[in-house]
Amino acid sequence: MKYHDALRYLYGLVDYEKRRIERYSPREFKLERVIGLLDKLGHPQDRYPTVHVAGTKGKGSVSAMLAAIAQAGGLKVGLYTSPHLHTYRERIQINRQPISRQALTELLDEIKPAVESTPGVTTFEVTTAMGFLYFARQQVDLAVLEVGLGGRLDATNVITPRVSVITSLSLDHTYLLGHTLPEIAREKGGIIKPHVPLVTAPQRPEALEVLAEIAAARHAPLTVVGRDWLGEGIARSLGGQTVRVHRAAAPSPFDGEYEVPLLGDFQVENATVAVAAAATLGETMSWVTPEAVRAGLRVTKWPGRLEVLKAAPPVVVDCAHNPYSAQSLVGSLHHWFPHTRWILIYGASNDKDIKGMLRALLPESEHVIVTRSYHPRAAAPYVLADLCAEVGHGAEIAVDPRRALTQACQQLKPGLGILVTGSIFLVSDVREAWAKQANWDLPQGDWEDEQWQP
Numbered sequence: 243m244k245y246h247d248a249l250r251y252l253y254g255l256v257d258y259e260k261r262r263i264e265r266y267s268p269r270e271f272k273l274e275r276v277i278g279l280l281d282k283l284g285h286p287q288d289r290y291p292t293v294h295v296a297g298t299k300g301k302g303s304v305s306a307m308l309a310a311i312a313q314a315g316g317l318k319v320g321l322y323t324s325p326h327l328h329t330y331r332e333r334i335q336i337n338r339q340p341i342s343r344q345a346l347t348e349l350l351d352e353i354k355p356a357v358e359s360t361p362g363v364t365t366f367e368v369t370t371a372m373g374f375l376y377f378a379r380q381q382v383d384l385a386v387l388e389v390g391l392g393g394r395l396d397a398t399n400v401i402t403p404r405v406s407v408i409t410s411l412s413l414d415h416t417y418l419l420g421h422t423l424p425e426i427a428r429e430k431g432g433i434i435k436p437h438v439p440l441v442t443a444p445q446r447p448e449a450l451e452v453l454a455e456i457a458a459a460r461h462a463p464l465t466v467v468g469r470d471w472l473g474e475g476i477a478r479s480l481g482g483q484t485v486r487v488h489r490a491a492a493p494s495p496f497d498g499e500y501e502v503p504l505l506g507d508f509q510v511e512n513a514t515v516a517v518a519a520a521a522t523l524g525e526t527m528s529w530v531t532p533e534a535v536r537a538g539l540r541v542t543k544w545p546g547r548l549e550v551l552k553a554a555p556p557v558v559v560d561c562a563h564n565p566y567s568a569q570s571l572v573g574s575l576h577h578w579f580p581h582t583r584w585i586l587i588y589g590a591s592n593d594k595d596i597k598g599m600l601r602a603l604l605p606e607s608e609h610v611i612v613t614r615s616y617h618p619r620a621a622a623p624y625v626l627a628d629l630c631a632e633v634g635h636g637a638e639i640a641v642d643p644r645r646a647l648t649q650a651c652q653q654l655k656p657g658l659g660i661l662v663t664g665s666i667f668l669v670s671d672v673r674e675a676w677a678k679q680a681n682w683d684l685p686q687g688d689w690e691d692e693q694w695q696p
Contacts, residue, residue: 394432
Protein backbone atom coordinates (compact mmCIF):
# COMPACT_ATOMS: atom_id res chain seq x y z
CA MET A 243 0.00 0.00 0.00
CA LYS A 244 1.27 3.50 -0.87
CA TYR A 245 0.68 6.54 1.31
CA HIS A 246 -2.13 7.92 -0.84
CA ASP A 247 -3.77 4.49 -0.84
CA ALA A 248 -3.57 4.48 2.95
CA LEU A 249 -5.30 7.87 3.12
CA ARG A 250 -8.02 6.78 0.74
CA TYR A 251 -8.55 3.66 2.83
CA LEU A 252 -8.86 5.75 6.00
CA TYR A 253 -11.22 8.24 4.39
CA GLY A 254 -13.24 5.34 2.98
CA LEU A 255 -14.20 4.20 6.48
CA VAL A 256 -17.07 5.82 8.37
CA ASP A 257 -15.75 9.39 8.55
CA TYR A 258 -17.73 11.77 10.73
CA GLU A 259 -15.31 14.61 9.97
CA LYS A 260 -16.37 14.55 6.31
CA ARG A 261 -20.11 14.30 6.83
CA ARG A 262 -22.53 15.62 9.40
CA ILE A 263 -23.25 13.29 12.32
CA GLU A 264 -26.95 12.99 12.96
CA ARG A 265 -26.65 11.88 16.55
CA TYR A 266 -23.99 11.58 19.24
CA SER A 267 -24.94 8.39 20.97
CA PRO A 268 -23.60 4.93 21.80
CA ARG A 269 -25.27 3.71 18.62
CA GLU A 270 -22.73 5.60 16.49
CA PHE A 271 -19.86 6.03 18.97
CA LYS A 272 -19.16 2.73 20.68
CA LEU A 273 -16.24 2.61 23.07
CA GLU A 274 -16.69 -1.17 23.08
CA ARG A 275 -15.80 -1.13 19.38
CA VAL A 276 -12.61 0.85 20.07
CA ILE A 277 -11.71 -1.39 23.01
CA GLY A 278 -12.27 -4.46 20.83
CA LEU A 279 -9.95 -3.10 18.15
CA LEU A 280 -7.29 -2.23 20.73
CA ASP A 281 -7.61 -5.70 22.28
CA LYS A 282 -6.62 -7.17 18.92
CA LEU A 283 -3.57 -4.88 18.89
CA GLY A 284 -2.40 -5.84 22.38
CA HIS A 285 -3.69 -2.90 24.45
CA PRO A 286 -1.02 -0.41 23.29
CA GLN A 287 -2.69 2.48 25.13
CA ASP A 288 -1.72 0.94 28.48
CA ARG A 289 2.05 0.88 27.86
CA TYR A 290 2.86 4.50 28.74
CA PRO A 291 1.49 7.28 30.95
CA THR A 292 -0.93 9.74 29.37
CA VAL A 293 -2.55 13.15 29.78
CA HIS A 294 -6.09 13.57 28.45
CA VAL A 295 -7.32 16.99 27.24
CA ALA A 296 -10.93 17.85 26.38
CA GLY A 297 -12.75 21.17 25.95
CA THR A 298 -14.36 23.47 23.42
CA LYS A 299 -11.72 26.16 23.03
CA GLY A 300 -8.00 25.85 23.68
CA LYS A 301 -7.61 22.09 23.99
CA GLY A 302 -5.16 21.95 21.08
CA SER A 303 -3.06 24.80 22.47
CA VAL A 304 -2.98 23.28 25.96
CA SER A 305 -2.07 19.88 24.50
CA ALA A 306 0.79 21.46 22.55
CA MET A 307 1.98 23.30 25.66
CA LEU A 308 1.96 20.16 27.80
CA ALA A 309 3.79 18.16 25.13
CA ALA A 310 6.44 20.90 24.86
CA ILE A 311 6.82 20.99 28.66
CA ALA A 312 7.31 17.23 28.81
CA GLN A 313 9.85 17.32 26.00
CA ALA A 314 11.72 20.12 27.78
CA GLY A 315 11.76 17.83 30.82
CA GLY A 316 13.74 15.29 28.83
CA LEU A 317 10.90 12.96 27.82
CA LYS A 318 10.10 11.35 24.51
CA VAL A 319 6.57 12.66 24.01
CA GLY A 320 3.70 11.52 21.86
CA LEU A 321 1.10 14.10 20.83
CA TYR A 322 -2.25 13.11 19.33
CA THR A 323 -4.46 15.91 18.02
CA SER A 324 -7.17 16.55 15.44
CA PRO A 325 -8.02 17.83 12.94
CA HIS A 326 -4.80 18.64 11.05
CA LEU A 327 -3.73 21.80 9.25
CA HIS A 328 -1.74 20.54 6.27
CA THR A 329 -1.15 16.80 6.46
CA TYR A 330 -2.93 13.92 8.14
CA ARG A 331 0.41 12.91 9.63
CA GLU A 332 0.30 15.91 11.99
CA ARG A 333 -2.27 14.05 14.09
CA ILE A 334 0.34 11.57 15.34
CA GLN A 335 3.59 13.22 16.47
CA ILE A 336 6.58 12.36 18.61
CA ASN A 337 8.63 15.28 19.90
CA ARG A 338 6.62 17.42 17.47
CA GLN A 339 7.72 15.40 14.43
CA PRO A 340 4.77 13.97 12.47
CA ILE A 341 4.69 10.28 11.76
CA SER A 342 6.36 9.57 8.43
CA ARG A 343 4.41 8.54 5.35
CA GLN A 344 6.16 5.18 5.40
CA ALA A 345 5.45 4.54 9.08
CA LEU A 346 1.77 5.45 8.74
CA THR A 347 1.38 3.26 5.68
CA GLU A 348 3.16 0.27 7.22
CA LEU A 349 1.17 0.60 10.44
CA LEU A 350 -2.14 0.68 8.59
CA ASP A 351 -1.07 -2.29 6.48
CA GLU A 352 -0.31 -4.21 9.66
CA ILE A 353 -3.56 -3.49 11.48
CA LYS A 354 -5.83 -3.74 8.43
CA PRO A 355 -7.00 -7.29 9.29
CA ALA A 356 -7.99 -6.13 12.78
CA VAL A 357 -9.78 -3.11 11.29
CA GLU A 358 -11.70 -5.20 8.79
CA SER A 359 -12.81 -7.61 11.50
CA THR A 360 -14.26 -4.71 13.52
CA PRO A 361 -17.61 -3.81 11.91
CA GLY A 362 -18.53 -0.13 11.75
CA VAL A 363 -15.13 1.16 12.84
CA THR A 364 -14.62 4.83 11.97
CA THR A 365 -11.74 6.82 10.49
CA PHE A 366 -11.10 8.55 13.80
CA GLU A 367 -11.18 5.30 15.75
CA VAL A 368 -8.64 3.66 13.45
CA THR A 369 -6.40 6.73 13.53
CA THR A 370 -6.59 6.77 17.33
CA ALA A 371 -5.64 3.10 17.46
CA MET A 372 -2.71 3.74 15.12
CA GLY A 373 -1.58 6.60 17.35
CA PHE A 374 -1.72 4.41 20.45
CA LEU A 375 0.23 1.64 18.71
CA TYR A 376 2.82 3.98 17.19
CA PHE A 377 3.52 5.59 20.56
CA ALA A 378 3.91 2.15 22.16
CA ARG A 379 6.25 0.91 19.43
CA GLN A 380 8.36 4.07 19.69
CA GLN A 381 8.45 3.71 23.49
CA VAL A 382 7.31 7.20 24.37
CA ASP A 383 7.66 8.30 27.98
CA LEU A 384 4.36 10.19 27.92
CA ALA A 385 1.53 10.79 25.46
CA VAL A 386 -0.69 13.87 25.43
CA LEU A 387 -4.04 13.00 23.87
CA GLU A 388 -6.55 15.57 22.66
CA VAL A 389 -10.19 14.52 22.56
CA GLY A 390 -11.72 14.60 19.09
CA LEU A 391 -15.37 15.31 19.87
CA GLY A 392 -17.17 15.57 23.19
CA GLY A 393 -15.42 13.26 25.60
CA ARG A 394 -17.71 10.65 27.04
CA LEU A 395 -17.93 8.60 23.83
CA ASP A 396 -14.71 9.78 22.16
CA ALA A 397 -12.35 7.09 20.90
CA THR A 398 -9.55 8.45 23.09
CA ASN A 399 -11.63 7.86 26.22
CA VAL A 400 -10.27 4.36 26.79
CA ILE A 401 -7.25 5.47 28.82
CA THR A 402 -6.64 6.09 32.49
CA PRO A 403 -4.46 9.21 32.41
CA ARG A 404 -2.23 10.70 35.07
CA VAL A 405 -4.25 13.91 34.85
CA SER A 406 -7.40 14.95 32.97
CA VAL A 407 -7.72 18.49 31.63
CA ILE A 408 -10.86 20.31 30.49
CA THR A 409 -10.33 23.65 28.80
CA SER A 410 -12.90 26.41 28.33
CA LEU A 411 -16.40 25.18 27.49
CA SER A 412 -18.83 26.99 25.22
CA LEU A 413 -21.66 26.17 22.84
CA ASP A 414 -20.37 24.19 19.87
CA HIS A 415 -21.61 21.02 18.14
CA THR A 416 -24.85 21.77 19.95
CA TYR A 417 -26.92 19.46 17.76
CA LEU A 418 -24.70 16.62 19.04
CA LEU A 419 -23.55 17.54 22.53
CA GLY A 420 -26.51 19.54 23.82
CA HIS A 421 -27.93 23.03 23.59
CA THR A 422 -26.91 24.16 27.09
CA LEU A 423 -23.59 24.44 28.87
CA PRO A 424 -24.55 21.86 31.52
CA GLU A 425 -25.32 19.33 28.78
CA ILE A 426 -22.01 20.03 27.06
CA ALA A 427 -20.15 19.89 30.39
CA ARG A 428 -21.64 16.45 31.07
CA GLU A 429 -20.35 15.14 27.74
CA LYS A 430 -16.90 16.68 28.20
CA GLY A 431 -16.82 15.55 31.82
CA GLY A 432 -17.10 12.00 30.59
CA ILE A 433 -13.28 11.89 30.49
CA ILE A 434 -13.06 12.27 34.28
CA LYS A 435 -11.75 9.00 35.74
CA PRO A 436 -12.02 7.67 39.31
CA HIS A 437 -9.25 9.06 41.53
CA VAL A 438 -7.51 10.79 38.59
CA PRO A 439 -6.88 14.53 39.20
CA LEU A 440 -8.89 16.94 37.04
CA VAL A 441 -7.65 20.41 36.08
CA THR A 442 -10.23 22.68 34.50
CA ALA A 443 -10.08 26.14 32.98
CA PRO A 444 -12.38 28.83 34.35
CA GLN A 445 -15.95 27.83 33.50
CA ARG A 446 -19.37 29.39 33.67
CA PRO A 447 -20.98 28.48 37.03
CA GLU A 448 -23.51 26.11 35.47
CA ALA A 449 -20.77 24.21 33.64
CA LEU A 450 -18.40 24.10 36.63
CA GLU A 451 -21.20 22.75 38.80
CA VAL A 452 -21.59 19.74 36.51
CA LEU A 453 -17.85 19.08 36.32
CA ALA A 454 -17.52 19.36 40.10
CA GLU A 455 -20.43 16.97 40.57
CA ILE A 456 -18.84 14.35 38.29
CA ALA A 457 -15.42 14.80 39.90
CA ALA A 458 -16.87 14.38 43.39
CA ALA A 459 -18.80 11.24 42.39
CA ARG A 460 -15.60 9.73 40.97
CA HIS A 461 -13.37 10.95 43.80
CA ALA A 462 -11.25 12.88 41.32
CA PRO A 463 -9.32 15.75 42.95
CA LEU A 464 -10.45 18.98 41.29
CA THR A 465 -8.26 21.98 40.48
CA VAL A 466 -9.99 25.04 39.01
CA VAL A 467 -7.99 27.71 37.21
CA GLY A 468 -9.36 31.09 38.24
CA ARG A 469 -9.90 29.76 41.77
CA ASP A 470 -6.95 27.55 42.72
CA TRP A 471 -4.47 28.88 40.17
CA LEU A 472 -4.43 32.44 38.85
CA GLY A 473 -2.82 33.87 35.75
CA GLU A 474 -2.53 37.29 34.15
CA GLY A 475 -0.87 38.68 31.06
CA ILE A 476 1.68 41.32 32.01
CA ALA A 477 3.34 42.11 28.65
CA ARG A 478 2.59 41.49 24.99
CA SER A 479 4.16 42.02 21.59
CA LEU A 480 3.92 40.43 18.16
CA GLY A 481 6.64 38.06 19.34
CA GLY A 482 4.57 36.66 22.20
CA GLN A 483 3.49 37.51 25.72
CA THR A 484 4.51 37.17 29.35
CA VAL A 485 2.12 35.43 31.73
CA ARG A 486 2.38 35.60 35.52
CA VAL A 487 1.00 32.47 37.22
CA HIS A 488 0.62 31.59 40.90
CA ARG A 489 -1.27 29.19 43.10
CA ALA A 490 -3.91 30.92 45.17
CA ALA A 491 -3.87 29.00 48.44
CA ALA A 492 -0.14 28.77 49.13
CA PRO A 493 3.11 29.49 47.32
CA SER A 494 4.17 26.91 44.74
CA PRO A 495 7.53 26.22 43.08
CA PHE A 496 5.66 26.81 39.82
CA ASP A 497 4.71 30.38 40.71
CA GLY A 498 6.38 32.86 38.39
CA GLU A 499 6.50 34.50 34.99
CA TYR A 500 6.39 32.49 31.77
CA GLU A 501 7.18 33.54 28.20
CA VAL A 502 4.61 32.24 25.69
CA PRO A 503 5.12 32.78 21.94
CA LEU A 504 1.41 32.26 21.20
CA LEU A 505 -0.69 35.40 20.79
CA GLY A 506 -4.20 36.04 22.03
CA ASP A 507 -5.76 36.88 25.39
CA PHE A 508 -7.10 33.32 25.55
CA GLN A 509 -3.54 31.96 25.60
CA VAL A 510 -3.06 33.51 29.04
CA GLU A 511 -5.78 31.18 30.30
CA ASN A 512 -4.40 28.25 28.33
CA ALA A 513 -0.90 28.78 29.70
CA THR A 514 -2.24 28.95 33.24
CA VAL A 515 -4.13 25.70 32.69
CA ALA A 516 -0.94 24.10 31.35
CA VAL A 517 1.08 25.24 34.37
CA ALA A 518 -1.60 23.94 36.76
CA ALA A 519 -1.75 20.61 34.93
CA ALA A 520 2.05 20.33 34.92
CA ALA A 521 2.18 21.08 38.64
CA THR A 522 -0.39 18.35 39.21
CA LEU A 523 1.68 15.91 37.14
CA GLY A 524 4.68 16.93 39.21
CA GLU A 525 3.09 15.41 42.28
CA THR A 526 3.81 11.93 40.86
CA MET A 527 6.36 12.50 38.07
CA SER A 528 9.79 13.79 39.01
CA TRP A 529 10.68 15.18 35.56
CA VAL A 530 8.23 18.06 36.04
CA THR A 531 10.21 21.07 37.22
CA PRO A 532 9.62 24.82 37.01
CA GLU A 533 12.57 24.96 34.60
CA ALA A 534 10.94 22.39 32.28
CA VAL A 535 7.62 24.26 32.37
CA ARG A 536 9.32 27.55 31.61
CA ALA A 537 11.44 26.09 28.79
CA GLY A 538 8.50 24.20 27.26
CA LEU A 539 6.12 27.14 27.22
CA ARG A 540 8.82 29.33 25.69
CA VAL A 541 9.05 27.15 22.57
CA THR A 542 5.44 26.00 22.15
CA LYS A 543 4.18 26.18 18.58
CA TRP A 544 0.56 25.89 17.54
CA PRO A 545 0.04 27.39 14.07
CA GLY A 546 -3.20 28.92 12.91
CA ARG A 547 -4.25 30.39 16.24
CA LEU A 548 -4.02 34.18 16.10
CA GLU A 549 -1.00 33.63 13.89
CA VAL A 550 0.53 36.70 12.27
CA LEU A 551 1.67 35.82 8.77
CA LYS A 552 2.82 39.38 8.16
CA ALA A 553 3.19 42.21 10.66
CA ALA A 554 2.70 45.28 8.47
CA PRO A 555 0.18 45.52 7.09
CA PRO A 556 -1.07 42.74 9.35
CA VAL A 557 -2.20 39.45 7.87
CA VAL A 558 -3.71 37.28 10.62
CA VAL A 559 -5.20 33.78 10.55
CA ASP A 560 -7.22 32.20 13.33
CA CYS A 561 -9.21 28.96 13.57
CA ALA A 562 -12.16 30.47 15.47
CA HIS A 563 -15.20 28.38 14.56
CA ASN A 564 -17.95 29.35 17.00
CA PRO A 565 -19.34 32.62 18.41
CA TYR A 566 -17.41 32.36 21.67
CA SER A 567 -14.06 31.91 19.93
CA ALA A 568 -14.93 34.68 17.44
CA GLN A 569 -15.64 37.06 20.33
CA SER A 570 -12.34 36.07 21.99
CA LEU A 571 -10.55 36.70 18.70
CA VAL A 572 -12.07 40.17 18.41
CA GLY A 573 -10.99 41.04 21.96
CA SER A 574 -7.44 39.93 21.22
CA LEU A 575 -7.33 41.94 17.98
CA HIS A 576 -8.29 45.05 19.94
CA HIS A 577 -5.24 44.52 22.17
CA TRP A 578 -2.67 43.52 19.54
CA PHE A 579 -3.90 45.72 16.67
CA PRO A 580 -5.87 48.52 18.36
CA HIS A 581 -6.00 50.88 15.37
CA THR A 582 -6.67 48.37 12.60
CA ARG A 583 -9.80 47.64 10.63
CA TRP A 584 -10.01 44.39 8.74
CA ILE A 585 -10.62 42.91 5.34
CA LEU A 586 -12.32 39.74 6.52
CA ILE A 587 -11.88 36.50 4.60
CA TYR A 588 -14.53 34.22 6.02
CA GLY A 589 -15.56 30.63 5.47
CA ALA A 590 -17.19 28.10 7.77
CA SER A 591 -18.54 24.59 7.95
CA ASN A 592 -22.25 24.41 7.28
CA ASP A 593 -23.05 22.93 10.70
CA LYS A 594 -21.70 25.92 12.67
CA ASP A 595 -23.44 28.94 14.20
CA ILE A 596 -22.43 31.15 11.29
CA LYS A 597 -24.65 34.12 12.14
CA GLY A 598 -23.34 34.09 15.71
CA MET A 599 -19.77 34.34 14.44
CA LEU A 600 -20.63 37.03 11.91
CA ARG A 601 -22.27 39.18 14.59
CA ALA A 602 -18.92 39.27 16.39
CA LEU A 603 -16.71 39.71 13.32
CA LEU A 604 -18.59 42.05 10.98
CA PRO A 605 -18.44 45.18 13.18
CA GLU A 606 -14.63 44.95 12.95
CA SER A 607 -14.64 44.53 9.16
CA GLU A 608 -14.22 47.24 6.55
CA HIS A 609 -14.78 44.73 3.77
CA VAL A 610 -15.87 41.07 3.70
CA ILE A 611 -14.88 38.32 1.27
CA VAL A 612 -16.68 35.01 1.71
CA THR A 613 -15.31 31.80 0.28
CA ARG A 614 -15.22 28.10 0.97
CA SER A 615 -12.45 25.71 1.84
CA TYR A 616 -12.04 22.43 0.02
CA HIS A 617 -13.62 20.54 2.91
CA PRO A 618 -16.86 18.69 2.04
CA ARG A 619 -18.79 20.33 4.90
CA ALA A 620 -17.84 23.88 3.90
CA ALA A 621 -20.81 26.23 3.49
CA ALA A 622 -21.36 27.64 -0.01
CA PRO A 623 -20.15 31.25 -0.46
CA TYR A 624 -23.55 32.48 -1.67
CA VAL A 625 -25.10 31.16 1.57
CA LEU A 626 -22.48 33.01 3.59
CA ALA A 627 -23.09 36.20 1.57
CA ASP A 628 -26.81 35.97 2.31
CA LEU A 629 -26.11 35.51 6.02
CA CYS A 630 -23.79 38.53 5.99
CA ALA A 631 -26.62 40.57 4.47
CA GLU A 632 -29.01 39.35 7.18
CA VAL A 633 -26.55 40.50 9.84
CA GLY A 634 -26.24 43.85 8.05
CA HIS A 635 -23.08 43.74 5.94
CA GLY A 636 -22.43 43.21 2.25
CA ALA A 637 -19.94 40.58 1.10
CA GLU A 638 -17.85 39.85 -1.95
CA ILE A 639 -17.66 36.24 -3.13
CA ALA A 640 -14.41 34.44 -3.99
CA VAL A 641 -14.52 31.03 -5.61
CA ASP A 642 -11.72 29.62 -3.47
CA PRO A 643 -9.39 30.68 -0.62
CA ARG A 644 -6.45 31.44 -2.92
CA ARG A 645 -8.58 33.84 -4.95
CA ALA A 646 -9.92 35.36 -1.74
CA LEU A 647 -6.39 36.06 -0.54
CA THR A 648 -5.48 37.67 -3.86
CA GLN A 649 -8.60 39.85 -3.79
CA ALA A 650 -7.92 40.91 -0.21
CA CYS A 651 -4.29 41.83 -0.95
CA GLN A 652 -5.43 44.01 -3.84
CA GLN A 653 -7.67 46.02 -1.49
CA LEU A 654 -5.14 46.69 1.26
CA LYS A 655 -4.57 50.31 2.20
CA PRO A 656 -3.24 52.13 5.29
CA GLY A 657 -5.14 51.23 8.44
CA LEU A 658 -6.39 47.91 7.06
CA GLY A 659 -5.25 44.36 7.69
CA ILE A 660 -6.38 40.97 6.44
CA LEU A 661 -8.13 38.61 8.88
CA VAL A 662 -8.82 35.01 7.87
CA THR A 663 -11.12 33.02 10.13
CA GLY A 664 -14.16 30.75 10.41
CA SER A 665 -12.66 27.26 10.25
CA ILE A 666 -9.39 25.39 10.53
CA PHE A 667 -9.90 24.18 6.95
CA LEU A 668 -10.05 27.73 5.59
CA VAL A 669 -6.97 28.70 7.62
CA SER A 670 -5.15 25.67 6.22
CA ASP A 671 -5.94 26.63 2.62
CA VAL A 672 -4.97 30.29 3.06
CA ARG A 673 -1.84 29.38 5.01
CA GLU A 674 -0.71 27.11 2.17
CA ALA A 675 -1.44 29.81 -0.40
CA TRP A 676 0.53 32.34 1.66
CA ALA A 677 3.40 29.89 2.10
CA LYS A 678 3.81 29.59 -1.66
CA GLN A 679 3.95 33.36 -2.01
CA ALA A 680 6.41 33.74 0.87
CA ASN A 681 8.51 30.66 0.02
CA TRP A 682 7.87 29.05 3.39
CA ASP A 683 9.05 25.50 3.97
CA LEU A 684 5.80 23.84 5.02
CA PRO A 685 5.46 20.08 5.52
CA GLN A 686 4.50 18.46 2.24
CA GLY A 687 0.73 18.29 2.00
CA ASP A 688 -1.00 14.97 1.49
CA TRP A 689 -1.90 15.55 -2.17
CA GLU A 690 0.88 17.81 -3.46
CA ASP A 691 2.36 15.28 -5.86
CA GLU A 692 -0.91 14.49 -7.62
CA GLN A 693 -4.23 16.19 -8.32
CA TRP A 694 -5.86 17.14 -5.03
CA GLN A 695 -8.80 14.94 -4.13
CA PRO A 696 -11.25 15.68 -1.32
